[in-house]
Amino acid sequence: MKQTPSQTVGPYFAYGLSPEQYLYDFKQLVGNQLVNPIDEPNVITITGKVFDGEGVVIPDAMIEVWQNDGQQQLFGRFGTGTDPQNRFVFHTKKPASVNGQAPHLSIIVFMRGQLIHSYTRLYFPDEAELNATDEVLNVVPEERRSTLIAQKTPSGYEFDIWMQGEKETVFFDI
Amino acid sequence: MFVLYKLYFDLSKIIFHLPATFVAFFKQTFSQSLHNMSTIIYNRFDEEVHPPRLSPDYKSTVLRAPTKPLIVVKQSLSESTGPLFGDFNLGPLDHDLTKNSVVNGQPLGERIVVHGRVVNENGQPIPNTLIEIWQANSAGRYVHKVDQHDAPLDPNFLGAGRCMTDKDGNYKFYTIKPGAYPWGNHYNAWRPNHIHFSLFGANITNRLVTQMYFPGDPLLQYDPIFLGVPPKGRDLLISQFDLSVTEPHFALGYRFDFVLRGHNQTPFENS
Numbered sequence: 099m100k101q102t103p104s105q106t107v108g109p110y111f112a113y114g115l116s117p118e119q120y121l122y123d124f125k126q127l128v129g130n131q132l133v134n135p136i137d138e139p140n141v142i143t144i145t146g147k148v149f150d151g152e153g154v155v156i157p158d159a160m161i162e163v164w165q166n167d168g169q170q171q172l173f174g175r176f177g178t179g180t181d182p183q184n185r186f187v188f189h190t191k192k193p194a195s196v197n198g199q200a201p202h203l204s205i206i207v208f209m210r211g212q213l214i215h216s217y218t219r220l221y222f223p224d225e226a227e228l229n230a231t232d233e234v235l236n237v238v239p240e241e242r243r244s245t246l247i248a249q250k251t252p253s254g255y256e257f258d259i260w261m262q263g264e265k266e267t268v269f270f271d272i
Numbered sequence: 273m274f275v276l277y278k279l280y281f282d283l284s285k286i287i288f289h290l291p292a293t294f295v296a297f298f299k300q301t302f303s304q305s306l307h308n309m310s311t312i313i314y315n316r317f318d319e320e321v322h323p324p325r326l327s328p329d330y331k332s333t334v335l336r337a338p339t340k341p342l343i344v345v346k347q348s349l350s351e352s353t354g355p356l357f358g359d360f361n362l363g364p365l366d367h368d369l370t371k372n373s374v375v376n377g378q379p380l381g382e383r384i385v386v387h388g389r390v391v392n393e394n395g396q397p398i399p400n401t402l403i404e405i406w407q408a409n410s411a412g413r414y415v416h417k418v419d420q421h422d423a424p425l426d427p428n429f430l431g432a433g434r435c436m437t438d439k440d441g442n443y444k445f446y447t448i449k450p451g452a453y454p455w456g457n458h459y460n461a462w463r464p465n466h467i468h469f470s471l472f473g474a475n476i477t478n479r480l481v482t483q484m485y486f487p488g489d490p491l492l493q494y495d496p497i498f499l500g501v502p503p504k505g506r507d508l509l510i511s512q513f514d515l516s517v518t519e520p521h522f523a524l525g526y527r528f529d530f531v532l533r534g535h536n537q538t539p540f541e542n543s
Contacts, residue, residue, distance in 0.1 A: 114406025173355035211332030213323035
């Protein structure tokens with residue numbers, strides 16, 4: 099049996115996949131609050147922008163986040179079309195380390211202009227020791243590893259995704 | 273192995289349903305089954321059928337497709353698991369787009385039934401997995417605010433729906449056949465009639481977003497999104513007219529099956 103081929107999510111996914119975020123009158127199953135409530139001290143906010151090959155911020159990407167540290171299984175989805183700066187924003191908890199891997203989030207990137215989605219990972223800047231020995235990070239050429247490590251901000255972390263160019267984010271074949 | 277595979281689905285579903293006091297017990301069994309699953313390696317995307325990242329005739333890929341080779345990752349807990357959605361979250365009309373956003377009458381257009389089965393490459397059905405769909409109305413207009421095509425909106429049609437597959441991997445939607453619409457890719461470019469589908473499957477390696485097309489559509493041969501798929505994969509995106517689910521005096525039936533990425537073990541290998 100052959101796999102069903104992928105096709106682009108296109109520009110009009112919002113009312114089907116993230117209707118409440120985009121203010122459509124249809125209940126949404128998944129949003130950007132992976133934990134509830136979000137005002138607890140250990141909740142972190144992750145923000146980022148998605149850039150195209152000319153460095154222009156992409157306003158119609160859809161980002162999904164998956165994290166499973168064996169204790170908590172969390173999933174979120176957010177489109178870049180509603181934030182004034184076209185950022186994605188997620189509220190979550192930092193995952194624990196599993197089997198010696200550095201804590202990380204799995205990120206899936208969808209957008210018009212991608213016939214098939216892209217997988218990447220977000221790692222944390224305050225985990226230098228575990229990052230140094232992480233199996234996945236170590237497969238990535240050293241000069242590109244920084245594309246997978248978020249920046250610390252006062253309220254959490256910032257993680258920009260570059261589709262192309264010098265700073266092109268590392269994408270994985272998982 | 274088959275039992276463990278089933279256990280993985282069933283237990284993880286239970287975890288999301290149960291009060292916290294029961295969760296600890298099940299978690300132990302859950303991680304046990306995950307541990308046993310660790311010998312399963314999920315297949316990669318099959319390049320014979322999936323579109324390449326860069327497909328210049330579809331112009332938006334030029335500045336948005338990653339250019340550097342993908343880095344192969346050894347699958348870990350992050351990849352061997354994924355979100356699971358309990359069906360208690362779904363509304364009773366979520367699967368029926370002809371009814372789920374009615375304001376003052378029935379939506380206009382040709383009613384259709386779209387059904388099929390979700391399996392993996394090993395032929396195993398994928399039960400209890402979420403399918404989400406969205407589409408244009410019968411005039412070829414999306415509800416999305418960005419869509420400025422000069423065709424009428426239908427006050428009784430949103431064009432979004434979802435359902436869970438049943439225990440055998442079957443799904444069924446009622447909707448209106450979507451219209452073709454123009455887009456800006458090149459002069460006189462028109463998208464063929466299509467319905468967008470989003471599927472989760474067993475874990476995040478199974479994630480699939482795709483489009484279902486209709487048999488005999490003359491626009492397919494001109495559509496760079498459809499033609500972005502290698503020739504071997506194209507027929508897999510075209511639904512089949514299905515008289516067996518066509519409902520007399522009500523709606524035409526179409527069948528569209530999904531095959532998600534499989535894995536290196538068959539159900540009976542260890543038995």
